[in-house]
Amino acid sequence: MTTASVSLGASVSSQSRFMQLALAALLGIFVVGFVGFSHIDAVHNAAHDYRHSMAFPCH
Amino acid sequence: MNLFRNVVFVAAIAGLVAGVVLACMQAYATVPLILKAETYEKAGGGHHHDHAAAPAANSDAMSTAAPAGNAMSSAAPAADDLASAQEDEGWAPADGFERFAFSVVANIVTGIGFALVLVAVSEFAGGIGNWRQGVFWGLAGFAVFTLAPGLGLQPELPAMPAADLLPRQVWWIATAAATAIGLGLIVFRRSLPLTILAVLLIVAPHIVGAPQPDSFETPVPEGLHHQFVVAVTLTNLVFWLVLGAVVGVVRGRFTGTATSLRDSFA
Numbered sequence: 001m002t003t004a005s006v007s008l009g010a011s012v013s014s015q016s017r018f019m020q021l022a023l024a025a026l027l028g029i030f031v032v033g034f035v036g037f038s039h040i041d042a043v044h045n046a047a048h049d050y051r052h053s054m055a056f057p058c059h
Numbered sequence: 060m061n062l063f064r065n066v067v068f069v070a071a072i073a074g075l076v077a078g079v080v081l082a083c084m085q086a087y088a089t090v091p092l093i094l095k096a097e098t099y100e101k102a103g104g105g106h107h108h109d110h111a112a113a114p115a116a117n118s119d120a121m122s123t124a125a126p127a128g129n130a131m132s133s134a135a136p137a138a139d140d141l142a143s144a145q146e147d148e149g150w151a152p153a154d155g156f157e158r159f160a161f162s163v164v165a166n167i168v169t170g171i172g173f174a175l176v177l178v179a180v181s182e183f184a185g186g187i188g189n190w191r192q193g194v195f196w197g198l199a200g201f202a203v204f205t206l207a208p209g210l211g212l213q214p215e216l217p218a219m220p221a222a223d224l225l226p227r228q229v230w231w232i233a234t235a236a237a238t239a240i241g242l243g244l245i246v247f248r249r250s251l252p253l254t255i256l257a258v259l260l261i262v263a264p265h266i267v268g269a270p271q272p273d274s275f276e277t278p279v280p281e282g283l284h285h286q287f288v289v290a291v292t293l294t295n296l297v298f299w300l301v302l303g304a305v306v307g308v309v310r311g312r313f314t315g316t317a318t319s320l321r322d323s324f325a
Contacts, residue, residue, distance in 0.1 A: 008065040008069070008186065020062040021183060024063055025175060028175025029172070029176060031169065032176070036169060037228050039224070041150070045149065045150060045152065046152055046165065048151070049090050049093055049158065050085070052089070052216065052291075053085045053093070053294065054169075055209050055212065055295070057212060057224055057227035059215075
């Protein structure tokens with residue numbers, strides 16, 4: 001489907017490629033989860049309007 | 060970690076741009092409606108603005124209210140006044156600039172988070188080669204993270220009743236995941252049985268059904284809520300389109316061979 005020359009990480013092994021992309025996706029999920037779904041009061045209050053505006057479950 | 064670094068770089072730029080755009084749209088379209096709904100919340104006091112994680116340490120402030128552990132229930136007594144309600148919730152940014160600033164930060168940080176997911180997943184499928192491919196990926200992100208969860212759990216305003224927080228979060232995340240897998244199967248597997256499976260995956264969370272509150276009674280007017288649902292849905296649509304398009308542009312600059320990826324999608 002694609003070749004190494006047009007991907008973001010030219011010339012990395014497919015296993016390393018999978019690990020790096022999976023790591024990036026997990027990092028993104030963690031960031032969104034912490035800001036949008038954390039039960040810590042201060043985090044909830046800081047991002048309160050954001051959570052409502054993104055239709056994340058809130059309160 | 061060359062690839063990882065590049066993914067983070069592209070995601071950081073796209074998330075920053077889309078996050079700022081979303082924060083600006085929210086300041087005009089959704090936040091005024093949230094503030095309006097909060098006036099009903101403070102006036103009515105029918106819904107205890109709290110969540111299941113309320114620490115027991117605040118129990119002195121809760122003396123007239125339900126035990127902190129299940130204060131989430133919409134049946135919590137209305138006895139607690141505004142002052143104690145604020146104390147219950149711990150630190151919060153001051154209204155005005157501070158509150159707005161934290162919203163902007165939340166938008167940018169999660170914008171980068173969503174961008175990381177988008178860029179990483181799209182790299183598995185060959186990468187987003189240009190802004191137009193990015194727009195289609197953005198539509199998929201909108202369907203996964205806004206449309207599908209929003210069908211069962213409508214965007215809610217303060218002072219609106221809702222089921223317990225944790226089951227709703229679980230349903231939200233499961234629905235987004237099922238929809239994402241379903242869309243991926245339809246677009247990239249090109250097989251009829253897998254497409255049928257994908258449709259089942261996308262429909263299943265809505266057959267199970269999202270956790271709903273015991274009663275939908277709320278002091279918030281129906282018109283205000285409807286306006287909010289429209290505002291949330293449209294601002295998120297624009298956010299995802301911008302995010303996808305910017306990823307396409309930045310990644311194209313990065314690789315310099317954007318157009319050769321065209322046939323990797325659709």
